[in-house]
Amino acid sequence: MKLKILGTGTATPSLQRVSSSYLLLTTWGTILVDIGPSVVRRLLECGYAANDVDMIILTHFHPDHTVDLATFLFASNYGEVTREKPLLLLGGRGIERFFRNFVRLYHWLSPVGYELTLKSLPAGAFLLDGLSIRTCRVSHNPESIGVRVDEAGSVVFTGDTGYAKDLVALAAGADLLVAECSFPERKVRGHLNLADIKKITGKAKPRQVILSHLYPDWDTFEGVLRAPLLLGVDGLEVEF
Numbered sequence: 001m002k003l004k005i006l007g008t009g010t011a012t013p014s015l016q017r018v019s020s021s022y023l024l025l026t027t028w029g030t031i032l033v034d035i036g037p038s039v040v041r042r043l044l045e046c047g048y049a050a051n052d053v054d055m056i057i058l059t060h061f062h063p064d065h066t067v068d069l070a071t072f073l074f075a076s077n078y079g080e081v082t083r084e085k086p087l088l089l090l091g092g093r094g095i096e097r098f099f100r101n102f103v104r105l106y107h108w109l110s111p112v113g114y115e116l117t118l119k120s121l122p123a124g125a126f127l128l129d130g131l132s133i134r135t136c137r138v139s140h141n142p143e144s145i146g147v148r149v150d151e152a153g154s155v156v157f158t159g160d161t162g163y164a165k166d167l168v169a170l171a172a173g174a175d176l177l178v179a180e181c182s183f184p185e186r187k188v189r190g191h192l193n194l195a196d197i198k199k200i201t202g203k204a205k206p207r208q209v210i211l212s213h214l215y216p217d218w219d220t221f222e223g224v225l226r227a228p229l230l231l232g233v234d235g236l237e238v239e240f
Helices: 039-045 069-078 095-105 165-171 194-204 216-220
Strands: 002-007 021-025 030-033 055-057 087-091 116-120 124-128 131-137 145-150 154-157 176-180 208-212 229-231 237-239
Touching: 002 039, 002 176, 021 039, 039 069, 087 095, 095 116, 131 165, 145 165, 165 194, 176 194, 194 208
Parallel strands: 030 055, 055 087, 087 116, 154 176, 176 208, 208 229
Antiparallel strands: 002 021, 002 237, 021 030, 124 131, 131 145, 145 154
């Protein structure tokens, strides 16, 4: 599998980082994890279009993780090439209601020439032709989920969360953990800092950890990160 990090930022505007989003390339297909502001443009910059994506996973419904879903769905209907292949939209509890409200607000987003399947997976497993997706509930919003994808390798996305025991189990032995680490030291409810990350990785023991969802506190951080921790940057690619 190959992971392209489209964005490592937050809702705070930044010229260096767009909203946290990840493109996962698997044998099964292409998976987009979260789709906040500017993500569809970043897809184009990486050589991909909306029609190349087979599945979108929403870790939760906050604007910095979902706003560009409107751009994506509009492009699927009215882009240079109308989408024809199916699209799977997976999320936590309430994904169906979220999507209904989304389309009610922007009525032209309903699929025109393709099939859209909504999959609610608050916690559990979902198998797709050799691809395994597992989720667990995490500590942020009621719908928030952590996500693990296994195929030839394994990658876990924490989504936005505070420390959660179920997340430790989900990340156990993973090749790659993409962890939100909003602040190096500051403790904010519903988010992780370095102390939390070290607690999680000490128990779960992933091979590599990429820190993402980075607030401006990181711009003045003078500490040293040691393996397996790596500070994420937009455009980073990882194969595993």
